[in-house]
């Protein structure tokens with residue numbers, strides 16, 4: 175990358191990662207952690223101490239008072255997918271009995287239910303369905319804009335976009351040009367921003383093992399950059415706690431930070447046109463019902479613990495991306511089980527990773543707590559470990575739920591979780607503007623007299639379905 179955006183803190187690679195002077199400067203936005211320092215912090219800093227530094231950085235950016243949430247609805251318009259990610263329990267083949275494509279009338283009903291509870295956004299993602307032409311998406315987006323002009327459409331993750339490029343064969347000399355062509359069509363039809371799904375772990379050795387048929391990191395980041403070039407704001411994600419090494423997590427965050435620098439640098443000269451990443455959200459792999467979940471847990475056999483976790487060995491061979499074609503079979507016996515052992519992430523590993531993201535991603539505005547996968551109370555702890563946002567009230571979720579996670583919270587519970595953490599809950603929109611600050615007696619949580627009716631519920635799930643919905647498909651464009 176070339177010059178950095180104005181105001182980017184400088185790196186001090188010779189300082190020890192645990193040096194308090196360095197960390198005070200990171201908190202103040204006056205120093206940037208190197209990848210090596212970030213990995214050192216992750217490995218060596220005591221758990222609560224790492225949380226305190228991340229919390230200090232979060233307070234520096236967001237103050238001591240407000241922590242946010244959004245009311246949106248996940249809509250998975252199809253579960254048909256031609257990729258075969260080994261961590262996925264959601265995908266179906268087109269001929270499967272419980273494969274579906276939602277008719278637009280069903281999607282409209284879901285949006286109407288969202289609008290009725292004060293929702294402002296839909297998060298719409300699907301599998302990579304090769305049978306849906308561009309007209310399906312243009313018609314769907316146009317109909318949503320016509321019926322629900324106030325609803326923000328946050329939809330189509332980078333892997334879907336890459337498949338759109340493959341399916342629709344748009345004009346353009348480069349992948350960036352082709353993405354921009356498709357994105358322009360979708361934006362003009364009613365798409366507002368892109369979610370960060372499909373990021374997983376960017377490191378090529380890991381991605382090749384778990385994301386079969388899914389785009390690589392360069393393509394993922396190029397889609398987002400093309401969206402930024404059209405003025406869109408997007409989010410970045412990471413799914414960890416499987417076969418990757420700890421260094422792969424830092425490498426993943428480093429790529430997000432680098433491409434964010436690139437977007438911010440351009441936006442200095444074209445401020446009205448360029449977007450960037452607004453948020454980073456990381457969550458651990460959920461294993462139920464997934465092929466990857468059948469892989470043995472690292473350490474199930476005590477003798478294994480005398481060796482190094484294979485993912486860490488391969489991550490070292492990957493050398494922060496300098497050796498993308500690393501052959502793990504040549505890295506010694508400790509790497510031999512790479513991809514055949516998972517190191518699942520528990521609560522402390524999750525919080526440690528999230529705290530590190532707050533300290534390392536100095537150019538990302540918001541860090542989101544992932545209570546959907548970790549549960550409400552770990553999500554609440556996330557607010558003390560660098561997160562400034564509690565994500566969304568969850569009306570419906572199909573992807574993570576398919577892998578065994580079932581948490582579902584309403585607005586009152588979400589507000590209560592934030593308030594019990596010592597903050598004032600505030601509803602935000604997609605660009606993190608505060609819509610309502612709940613500091614008065616009519617706040618959603620303060621109106622509740624019987625909390626027994628507000629327990630975490632199972633999420634609504636789309637599949638399995640009794641009858642398969644169908645759509646009428648017009649000519650491919």
Ligand code: SF4
Nearest residue numbers: 255257259262265301
């Ligand atoms: S994670 Fe997404 S892209 Fe991968 S198989 Fe599942 S639905 Fe398809």
